[in-house]
Amino acid sequence: MDRDRPEAQRRLDRILRGLDAAYPGAGCTLRHGSALELLVATILSAQCTDERVNRVTEELFRKYRRPEDYVRVPAEELEADIRSTGFYRNKARNLRGACRTMLESFGGAVPDTMEQLLQLPGVARKTANVVLGVAFGKAEGVVVDTHVSRVARRLGLSGAPSAEGIERDLMAALPRERWISFSHQVIVHGRELCRARRPLCGRCPLEPDCRSEEKTI
DNA sequence: CTCCCGATAT
DNA sequence: ATATCAGGAG
Incomplete structure (x- = not known):
């Protein structure tokens, strides 16, 4: 044995x-040009094909470029912009909450540690591992x-x-x-x-x- | 454990 | 009609 x-x-x-x-x-098939875009795409990818996420983010990332942009618009507007990915109320709330936390606690940047990423609403180990591994080249899990x-x-x-x-x-x-x-x-x-x-x-x-x-x- | 939820394939 | 899609929170 x-x-x-x-x-x-x-x-x-x-x-x-x-x-x-x-x-x-x-490699990662979620289209992104920054750590913020990768974080957003990964949150959107819950119970949704990456193909649809990429279709949605193509327009989304033209309109939302910084954490401030997600916080500034009315919640209903962000919900409409991500609606086809499903779970759009939870996802919009999490995106706005994550951006608010980044602005208030992390200088408006996507954190590069597991401990800090897990403080963002809508981010657990799966999403944190994607961001750490792909955006920051860190294998935490x-x-x-x-x-x-x-x-x-x-x-x-x-x-x-x-x-x-x-x-x-x-x-x-x-x-x-x-x-x-x-x-x-x-x-x-x-x-x-x-x-x-x-x-x-x-x-x-x-x-x-x-x-x-x-x-x- | 349940809820969130639209789009697509079978 | 039903299962499934780069999950997470309460």
Whole structure:
């Protein structure tokens, strides 16, 4: 029983090699030109495709350039500007609250530490990990979204029920320098092949190392 | 645990 | 009709 530890380690190594081979250079697909834009896009991306977020932010970022712009307009106006991303009341309130906190506590800048990012309303570990990893090049954790949760479970990399538990398992299993790239690769993989509904296991390069009970042809 | 919520695919 | 989409707060 501690003879299958090396086997699990080799299985993980093959998964990481497979991800590198299949998704070299996978990165953030949320369009952004600054840390503020990335933070906004990531908050908007909750239960919404990144494709739609990018469509909305194309106009949004022309109108809202600084934290002041989100606070200045009436709440209803920002809600209308992001409506098609869903959850638009919560998202508008969070965007305005996050911008207000940045103005009041962080000099109007997007903070670059986990502790400060978590003080922003609408920001928990998933969003903070995206901003830290992509905008600031800091790997404080593993981004665990709906895709990473599903793929990690199917691959047998974590059986934890919560995103926090999955993140702990992945942080323990993966070398730190892989934390960021792993998330981006798995998100693309989950979107294109290891889909929620009808996974394309027949085309999956990781299939030999997958422990999923819900495989399809 | 529930609620928030529009858009799209099946 | 129903499931799902780069979640987070109460």
